[in-house]
Amino acid sequence: MSERGNGVLLTLVIGSEIGFFVLLLAGLAVRYLVKMPKTGAVLLALSPVGYVVVLIVGAVELARGGAADIAHVFGAIIIGIVAVSGRHHLHTMDGWVRRRLAKQPKPRLHGREFAHKQRTDFYRRTGEWAVVVALLAGGYALTGFDPARGGQLLGGAWFWTVVLIIDFFWSFSYTVFPRAEKQTA
Numbered sequence: 001m002s003e004r005g006n007g008v009l010l011t012l013v014i015g016s017e018i019g020f021f022v023l024l025l026a027g028l029a030v031r032y033l034v035k036m037p038k039t040g041a042v043l044l045a046l047s048p049v050g051y052v053v054v055l056i057v058g059a060v061e062l063a064r065g066g067a068a069d070i071a072h073v074f075g076a077i078i079i080g081i082v083a084v085s086g087r088h089h090l091h092t093m094d095g096w097v098r099r100r101l102a103k104q105p106k107p108r109l110h111g112r113e114f115a116h117k118q119r120t121d122f123y124r125r126t127g128e129w130a131v132v133v134a135l136l137a138g139g140y141a142l143t144g145f146d147p148a149r150g151g152q153l154l155g156g157a158w159f160w161t162v163v164l165i166i167d168f169f170w171s172f173s174y175t176v177f178p179r180a181e182k183q184t185a
Helices: 003-032 037-046 049-063 070-101 113-143 146-174
Strands: none
Touching: 003 037, 003 049, 003 070, 003 113, 003 146, 037 146, 049 070, 049 146
């Protein structure tokens, strides 16, 4: 596959990210500013559609003999995050907007509650890791297990594994060293 073909996938990855955020912001604006919650929900639901296009184009490109590059790795990472945590992130963003419009502060967690949240978030990111590694392995299989064509995918899997290991130590450090409550004056 030519360099031009790989550039198309990178453009699609970037475009899907831009489209995601445009639909996210439009959905929240329509939901809260225009007061059309159902239309806003539809826009929010449509926000991850671009990632399906990235998945299909990337798979077809590899199956047709293309070499994997960083766009394939970024695409897999983004798709893994959206597939496992997309709904959670949309819900979090929705709550943030709702609190901002109502001028309510976000409750700050401390001690055991914060440590529990960090562990729960780590488990979610472990699910993301599993999906990302499965996508990268699937892409490597589409290259015919050719290290010359699929080496970037293996490198991406190692990178994402290192990120997960660092995240494990970060997340579980709050179990050992709980976050103290800030003293107010």
